[in-house]
Amino acid sequence: MVGEKRKASSESGSAKKRQAISFETKVAIIKKLDTGEKMVSVARAYNLNRSTVGTIYKQKDRIMEHVKGAVPMQSTIISKKRGKIIEEMEKLLTIWLEDQQQRRIPLSLMLIQEKAKSIFEDVKAKAGESAAEETFSASHGWFSRFKKRANLHHVSVSGEAASADKEAAERFPQVLKEIIEEGGYSAKQIFNVDETGLFWKKMPEKTYISREEKTMSGYKAAKDRLTLMLGANAEGSYKLKPLLVYRAANPRALKNVTKSSLPVIWMSNMKEETPVPMKKFExxxxxxxxxxxxxxxxxxxxxxxxxxxxxxxxxxxxxxxxxxxxxxxxxxxxxLQSSLDRFFRPVSSKSSKEDTHQPSSSSPRPSTSSYIEVTEEEVTFEAHSSDDEDPLMI
Known part of the structure; x- marks a missing residue:
């Protein structure tokens, strides 16, 4: 008895596998529940949980509508069948994508979605009233499925490959040959020059460490870059002195070094930043x-x-x-000018009484730019002037 109980408990504790229910079984369950049979008895009859039977009955309308569309009764998943308009739209969209690829025009997800909507509206308008209820949102899920059907994948665009003129490149050897023959140039006189970038501080991305160590701490990658222009003649007997373009005209590492002694022609291309004018209130x-x-x-x-x-x-x-x-x-x-201190200088009363005298008519008039000596007791001035008024003249 004890062994049987342990066996029963071990069986009940094991994880129950999910069971796929066909549409035939779902329809039979719905029919039995419609006749008034209890949900518990139906669940026991089909060896299902009561909650599973309840979920099937809640989706009754959706299941019966799907069955009406001539779906195989042995299938277990409700799948939406694509309409003729969407199929036609996807065919036209595939042709458009191939055309854009031939033209080397990069496309983003947003552009493809907008084009899909536009094509769908055109096809729907041509279909007339029969397709009036058709809708299409160009969702991310649709694009994910369309990508699989059209065998598309996401890649990075090559730097110069997309901008190269293939036809001109194919014609150039013949054009160059004609120019050489007409001018009578030799292989020594024909030079080929090209530029390239060099990240001269770039460190290797991988390294070798002892087997005891599992990882190695990283570092911030340096992005110091310079441009080189290299050239040589067709015969290979003469090389041009490389032209080097760096952001600094006189770097600290080349202090007191004559540029002409370097094995390259040193040039600088430092972009001057235009100073931003400071804003101020007026x-x-x-x-x-x-x-x-x-x-x-x-x-x-x-x-x-x-x-x-x-x-x-x-x-x-x-x-x-x-x-x-x-x-x-x-x-x-x-x-505003709150005082006339810029025009008057106060002096002590004693010195002013002793030294004060009346100027004669023949004496010259004092200049307005100099200070006038007056006592504080004799005169008090209050002046209120603005930028528009003239300074006080005495």
Missing amino acids: TKLLAEGFSPIDKAIALFEQQDPNIERCTKVANQLNDAIQCYRIIYDEKKKKT
Whole structure:
């Protein structure tokens, strides 16, 4: 008895495998439930869980609609059959993709999706009213399936291969031959020159380490690059001095080194960055900015019968530009002349009483650019001037 219990418990503890249910079984289950048979008894009859039978019955409409489409009753998955319009669209899309490939035009997923939608709408319009209910969204799932059907894969575009003119390249040997024959050039006089990039600080991506070590810490890859132009004649008897283009005209490593002594022609191509002009506030421009806002508020007040609404809008506008009004007030204060200290120099009362004398009519008038000596007790000046007023003349 104990052995039988242990055996039963071990069998119940084992993981139950998922069972694929055919459409024939699903339809039979739905029919039995429709006749009023209990869900528990149907589940026992087909050796299924009650929840599985419940899920099948919930999908009753979807299952029966799919069965009506002449689907094999032994199939287990509800698959959507592609319509004729989508099939025609995919054929035209495949032709378009091949045409773009011949033209060497790179395509992204978004471009293909937009083109698929456009072709679908054209085919749907030609089909007429019979295809009025057809819809197509060009989803990522559709593209994933279409990619498999059309045997497409994603690759990187080669740098110069796509931009090369194949026909011109095929004609060039004959054209070059004619030029050489007409000019009577020898192999010594014909040179071929080409440029290439060199990452002169690039380190190897792989290395050798001891078997005890599993990994090696990496490093930040250096991207210092220079451009080389190399050339030689067709005979191979003469090589041109390489032309080297670097970003710095006088690098620190070549300090006190004469450029002409180098085995290359040293050139630099440092891109000068245009300095960005610093922004600053100007009193005149700030006032010009406030003017249309003040006019707009005044116009609203003239037209709006709702005083509360108009006041609320005016307060919100003023609060929004309050920071600029504070800047304007500060700059305006700096431009105002609050005193005449730049024109007058106060002196002590004693020295002024002893030395003060009336200037004669023949004495020259003091210049406005110099200080005038007056006492603080004799005269007090208050001046308020702006940038538009002339300085005080005495």
